[in-house]
Amino acid sequence: MGVSSSHLSKAEVQEILGIxxxxxxxLVRKYDDFPQPTQPPHGSARAFGDKKPAEEVWxxxxxxxxxxxTPEFSHRGALLARPLPEEVAPGRWGGYKDTTRGPASxxxxxxxxxxFVHNDDSQTATKVATALAEAGNPDGVRTVCALYGDIGITGPALVATxxxxxxxxxxARWGVAxxxxxxxxxxWPHLLRLPHVIRQWQPGAATTIAKVPSNDNEVLLRRVAANTIFESSSHLAATHMANQIRNERTDNIRHENETFGETEHPVIIAAEPDTTDHPLPTNGDRKTLKSGWHRLALSNHADAVAALEVAVGREPALLPYGAVTEVPALSANxxxxxxxxLTMCDPTAAHAVLARGDSPDAFFVDPLTDMPVLRTSDQDRKPLWRxxxxxxxxxxxxxLASVVLHHTVWVTTSDGHVHPAPCTPSAHLWWGDGWGDRPSEAATVVNTLLDNLGATVNLDKHWMAPKGLTALFNDEHKQGSELTRSTLLHARMTPPRQR
Incomplete structure (x- = not known):
């Protein structure tokens, strides 16, 4: 969350300090540490053409x-930043009050x-304090504290207003409060800051054991797993990922509690996750999981689309697709x-995810690789293939007969076919000077295909590609340049020249 910025005019500074x-x-001459004024924040409204110097702000x-x-003004400064008296009478708990940002104690x-508002959203303290001020502050609250979202010197960091x-x-410091x-x-850990959980605490209460709430992705995946329209392998795939999400959320809560509940801080961990069934099983056979996701990718059900979007973001290696690629849809290339x-077809879940919210002109499949393809337009409304x-x-x-460089790497084969070069989901294929980086991914792919056209590429150690091939792809080849098999083989066996 952090502390939100505020700026004060000269008149406001005088009003706060009573001068x-x-x-x-x-005052500026009396105190060397008095804050220096600054320019108004960027974007402050000024009349067009106004050339007068901007008024200073603090x-x-x-x-x-x-x-x-500062002793002379401490009674006018931030309440929880003032020096504490040597002896402080203990306070007492006053129960809960509802606010626009959840229950507060x-x-x-x-x-x-x-x-205390148990929320780390931006400007929580300001908004709750403003609402109190506008309502006449019926509860006589002096200060509102919200969570900063980090840990400080004496406990969880606080934002006060x-x-x-x-x-x-x-x-503000947790220890002072x-x-x-x-x-x-x-x-309370982030995922357990729920009104019904927060309200279970009072001084002397035992730690609440609370069920970890499901997020939208888990709910969706469990719905897919229960839908009989999908096949059993898809049920297993969806359940596996849903269990992963639940386990991660539970582990995150436990880690948060360990971090923020350090013994030297005056902190009570008010809620722990229910770990009765933790961890849920996530040891599914990878071949079965991939089959399940492939079947979902071929579905046209809306839940399959949403589930596939989750999988693309979490574990794209379970899907039978490489990197998303775009090239201009022009003739004679x-x-x-x-x-x-390409064969025109009805859209599948894979097409829908590939569309990224666009409205494609048509949907296709590559009959030789089964890859989904669509024709759409770029930002300038020029046609492109994705x-x-x-x-x-x-x-x-x-x-492999040759490689053609045209917005990506293309492969021509000895039996007359043309293919986009294979690529893993998280990589991309390019050539030329990459501002200090080198196109070792393309070199690795070509090195693999020179030996076995049907090999599945692995780019985990792409920096170990043959130096000669990497040097060849580091050159600034023109769009449409073709590198023959003999050229590629020669580069692979030839150390690059020193530049």
Whole structure:
């Protein structure tokens, strides 16, 4: 979350500190550490053509914290940044209050009521404090604290806002708030900050054991796993990924609790995840999982589309597709030769994910590799082909005849076919000077296919590609350049020249 920025005009600085314009002039000269003014934030409204110098402003958080630590103005500065008295009477717990950002707990302390909102969304403290101020602050709250989303020196980091200055946020220390409360303060892990869970805590209460809530992806995958329209292998694939998600969420909660519940901090971990069935099984046979995802990719059911989008983001290696590739749909080039063999078809889930929200002109499949293809337009409304690169090519006894460089790497074979070069889902194939990087991925693919046209490419160690091939692809070849088999073989066996 972090502390949101605020800026104060000269008049606002004077009002906060209770001084006149002349007093501000004297203050700057009296205190060497008085915050320096700055220019208004970028985007502040000014009249068009106004050439007058912009009025100086002060960083609200910086000014407010300076006042808190300066004896002359500490009573006007940030409440929880002021020095604590030597002896602090313990506070008492004041129960829960509903806010626009969820339930908040009140603590009645020696400096007034502090309201804790267990939320780390941006501007939570400001918005809750503003709502209180606008309602006349019926509960007499002095300060609103929200979570920063990180850990500080004395416990979870806090963002505070005093109700009298709701626009100014500042970072507060958990240890200071706990000292004022006179009690260790409760903290809930992110996924268990649920109203019904938070409301179960009060001083002396046992730690709540709470069921880990499902996220949208898990709900979707379990719906797919229960839908009889899909085959059993798809049920297994969806269940496997749903179980992965549940296990990760449970482990994340446990890790958060370990991190934020360090013993030297005055923190009470108020909720733990229910681990009765943890971990759920995720040891499915990989061949079966891949088959299940392939069948979902061929479906035209809306849930199959949504499930495939989850799989693409989480574990694309389970899908039978390589990297998404785009090339212009122009005539008289290598891509046009390839496009002649495409077969028009009804869209599948794989096509729908490939479309990325566009409205394609038509849907196709490559009959030799089974790769989904669509024809759409780029941002300039020029036609283009978008397709998944294959993971491997059909060999049938043929060999690589040449490589053509046209917006990606293309392979021509000795039996007269043209294919996009195979590529793994997370890589891309290119050539030329990559601003210091070298096109070793393309070199690795070509090196593999020179020996076995039907091999499945592996780019895990692409930097180990033959140096001569890498050097060849590092040259700035023109679009449409063709590199023959003999050229490629010669480059593979020839060390690159020193430049």
């Amino acid at each position: 006149t314009s002349f007093g501000l002039w004297r 960083d609200g958080t910086q000014l407010y914290r300076w006042a808190a630590r 009140d603590w009645h302390t020696a400096v007034g009521t502090i309201r 005093d109700v009298t200055r709701p626009r100014i946020e500042y970072e 706990a000292t004022l409360a006179g009690h260790e303060l409760p903290w 290598i891509a046009e030769r390839w496009a002649r063999r 397709f998944y690169a294959p993971l491997s090519l059909p060999a049938g006894g043929a060999e």
